[in-house]
Amino acid sequence: MMFNYQNFDEVFGFDPDCSYDDDAVAEIEANRKHLEGLFIEKVMKLLGIKRPTKYYPPKSNGDLRNLHKTIVETGGADHHKISVLYYILLEFDFATGRREYSTTLEENAFLPQKYQIYMKGLWHLDRQEFELALQYLTHPSLIPTFADEILEVLVRRASQNLTLALSYYHTVQPTLTSRGAIECLFSAMARTSVTEAFYFCRGQPEYMQRHMFQMLIALVLNNSSPDSVADRSVELVNLPFTPEEESWFEDYLLQGDGRALKKGRDTLMMRMIGTGNFADSLSLKSIHNRPIVGLDWGKLSGAVEGGLGPRLES
DSSP states (O other), rough: OOOOOSSHHTTTOOTTOOOOOOOHHHHHHHHHHTTTTTTHHHHHHTTOOOGGGGGGSSSSHHHHHHHHHHHHTTSOOOHHHHHHHHEEEEEEEEHHSSOOHOOOOOOTTOOOHHHHHHHHHHHHTTTOOOHHHHHTTOTOOOOOSSHHHHHHHHHSTTTTTTTHHHHHHHHHOOOOOHHHHHHHHHHHHHHOOOHHHHHHTSOOOOOOOHHHHHHHHHHHSSSSSSTHHHHHHHHHHTTTTOOOOOOOOHHHHHTTTGGGGGTTTHHHHHHHHHHHOHHHHHHTTTSSEETTTTTTHHHHHHHHHHHHGGGGOO
16 A cells, blocks of 8 residues: 555654654754754744744643644645655654654655755754754755755754864855855854955945954954964955955944954054054054063054155154
């Protein structure tokens, strides 16, 4: 007899009276709160289920039956409906420590492998098992889906390991469409490589470039660890700015929000001296009388002034 996924007892034939236990429900709801929404809910919305939180997670066998009925009655494609049922079975598998129930469904329903891979990735992502999730979500057979949302979660929720977000981006190479996702990616880049973030900024639409350039300055000066701020500041001031970027740099640190950055004017002076703009650097000589990054700016300004000599008057 041909398998019918629309029949609850065939999908959940291992125990037609089954339901998620209380611990599973509590964990799912805690993950939803922390992630500000689950990825399975996004898939359910694509099927046409307007309020997924009304149905998932199911708290009783009656809820599970209602969830199954709601899924099969949507207008989505069969393999999309089966994919959601497959995700639901992964939770039952987890409770047993085996992959018996989801494997039975994938075999009986002939669920294509790429859908199995993708739903496993989303299931691990919803459980905040980010490294495991990426083992599936970076699979070459997948077309990037929810890439913006995945990237934002990896940056914001796995912030102690930004390599995960960058690995996802560089492996999958998705086309990001939301400003939030682009800025999340940029902040991850800026916190790991000033130079990479700089060139990424240049590749963005013109209307975003100045804003992201200013973000880069702020992230370097305000979000670097004490051990790395000196090296990252030197990397920043040694970048090959265009004349327009040079103007943005100076305006931001002298006139814009960058005025409040603790090391902003020091960094600007470093840039001016590094690019040979000695005369203008003297206008900043009163910024500090203490050593910054191992340099005493007061003494350095005096040396610059002495070196310029009569040229300073011209």
